[in-house]
Amino acid sequence: MKEIIQKDFEIYLGAEILEKLSEILINKEYSKIFILMDTHTHKYCWPILSPYLVNYVTIVIPAGEANKTLKYAEFIWEKFQDNFADRNAVLLNLGGGVISDLGGFCAATYKRGIDFINIPTSLLAMVDASIGGKLGLDFKSIKNSIGLFQHPKYILINPLFLKTLPEEEIRNGLAEVCKHAIIDDLSLFEKLAKKAELNWENAGNLIFQSLKIKAAIVKKDPEEKGIRKALNFGHTIGHAIESYSLINDKKPLKHGEAIAIGMICEAYMSHQLLGLSGKELNEISHYFLSRFPKYKREINFADLEDFLKNDKKNAAGQINFSLIKKIGKVKIDINCEDALIEKSLEFYTKLSA
Ligand SMILES: NC(=O)c1ccc[n+]([C@@H]2O[C@H](COP(=O)([O-])OP(=O)(O)OC[C@H]3O[C@@H](n4cnc5c(N)ncnc54)[C@H](O)[C@@H]3O)[C@@H](O)[C@H]2O)c1
Ligand SMILES: [Zn+2]
Known part of the structure; x- marks a missing residue:
């Protein structure tokens, strides 16, 4: 045990x-x-x-x-x-x-x-x-x-x-497992990328590595005043897409599906703003595109603007992001121009076409 x-x-x-x-x-x-x-x-x-x-x-x-x-x-x-x-x-x-x-x-x-x-x-x-x-x-x-x-x-x-647990619920959790890897542990990301599927027999070690990351972050910052915000990677855009889908789709995206899209978009923003390498941006995008359903709608900034501006993570009217410099290295409290958010959505639309 x-x-x-x-x-x-x-x-x-x-x-x-x-x-x-x-x-x-x-x-x-x-x-x-x-x-x-x-x-x-x-x-x-x-x-x-x-x-x-x-x-x-x-x-x-x-x-x-x-x-x-x-x-x-x-x-x-x-x-x-x-x-x-x-x-x-x-x-x-x-x-x-x-x-x-x-x-x-x-x-x-x-x-x-x-x-x-x-x-x-x-x-x-x-x-x-x-x-x-x-x-x-x-x-x-x-x-x-x-x-x-x-x-x-x-x-x-x-x-x-x-x-x-139904397959789509496994995928839902997988998005968070992968988020933990992307913000904190390159070797875990590499293991996940090699694994075709995760099931009850092979999941034990990956679950443990993943929850260890969350437990360590929570220990440092129990009430989300600082580094716990790292856990929001993919969630600023992801939550906005989730809310948008809830209103507009008959079968709305699940949380994990929405944040998988959010992580692709925010990896793109990380590439533009923090120098995440093109190679790692491609690896992250490929991981989610090959395992998660592609969103059928073309979404742009105007569709998400209200949700993004009402996000509880914002401070002083600025939309707040946690982005990555490379896989395993996260940076919190980053503000982004609306135009970059728009470009990141275009990036996703092009990739998923
Ligand atoms: N407190 C936190 O830090 C935190 C973090 C992330 C998410 N959440 C919350 O967690 C909720 C989402 O969690 P979830 O995805 O586990 O949702 P859930 O509890 O609704 O479970 C998903 C579905 O799987 C079923 N299920 C669960 N275990 C099963 C099993 N072993 N076999 C068959 N069916 C099973 C459930 O009955 C349900 O239908 C949301 O309300 C979200 O806000 C909280
Ligand atoms: Zn989440």
């Missing part, structure tokens, strides 16, 4: 996490154990976990981002209260990022905070959402607008859960 022990939380990865969980629950002597899952993780992941638990209360919510809401937060708090949860109770979040964001939020606010343990079951949650302590829910259609920072006590990762 691989591990990362930090002051606020511990991460364990491997098939042994199931026994590890039993051990933690016995040692901590929690007064009550709650398990939050969605309808999919209840069907596919709960049968793997349940043999390791005794005396618990399950809470199941419908799957999907549409349920990361106050309504389901109330539903979860109600379950805590109806089952007499006291401050020594614990919540296990068994699921993807929706479950860890929402469950973490409910646990961190119930009776001013009970412990929670993340058992991520999507690739995106294993390398990204379950780590870093950002918790919250969507409010009046604005994503993650209500929330707080609080770390889980433990993050227990078993790649076996990926066995039932």
Whole structure:
């Protein structure tokens, strides 16, 4: 079993996490154990976990981002209260990022905070959402607008859960795995570029290398005042494209698909502004174009302008970017001319034609 022990939380990865969980629950002597899952993780992941638990209360919510809401937060708090949860109770979040964001939020606010343990079951949650302590829910259609920072006590990762994760969800997480490589680790990028596909059997080491990067950045800057912004590479343009697609497409782009496009555009901007080599720009572009669906629409700056200008990462009215000097070397707080953003979108359109 691989591990990362930090002051606020511990991460364990491997098939042994199931026994590890039993051990933690016995040692901590929690007064009550709650398990939050969605309808999919209840069907596919709960049968793997349940043999390791005794005396618990399950809470199941419908799957999907549409349920990361106050309504389901109330539903979860109600379950805590109806089952007499006291401050020594614990919540296990068994699921993807929706479950860890929402469950973490409910646990961190119930009776001013009970412990929670993340058992991520999507690739995106294993390398990204379950780590870093950002918790919250969507409010009046604005994503993650209500929330707080609080770390889980433990993050227990078993790649076996990926066995039932749909292909497009694997790809969704892969975009973040690759983002971590691009901002911090050339050798990880090279490994990913060589791998035809990532699955539950071969993913363990790559997941560990990737989450180690996020954990180290979060440790340096827990509340995103500085270097944590590095994790936004590809996300300034990516989020704007994601929002644009949500309004304009019948089947909107998934987060990972949108940030894959964002990373190509922002790599182009890095080439123009920070001297990222043409060779590395091509490698990054090729990686995403060969693995992610191409966006059918031709998008330009005017389509994205409002989204870009409303981005919460901006300061003093300037659109803020995290770009790279080379693969593995990131630079934060870069402002770019609108014309360069337009050119980066043209670059993507030409490549994906
Ligand atoms: N807190 C953070 O730092 C952070 C970072 C990134 C993303 N997020 C949040 O995470 C969410 C996205 O996470 P996600 O992509 O995991 O979404 P998700 O939780 O909706 O999971 C995606 C889909 O996969 C299903 N699923 C999960 N594990 C499965 C398994 N093992 N087998 C079969 N199906 C399975 C889910 O039921 C769901 O339908 C968003 O709400 C985003 O805002 C948070
Ligand atoms: Zn992301």
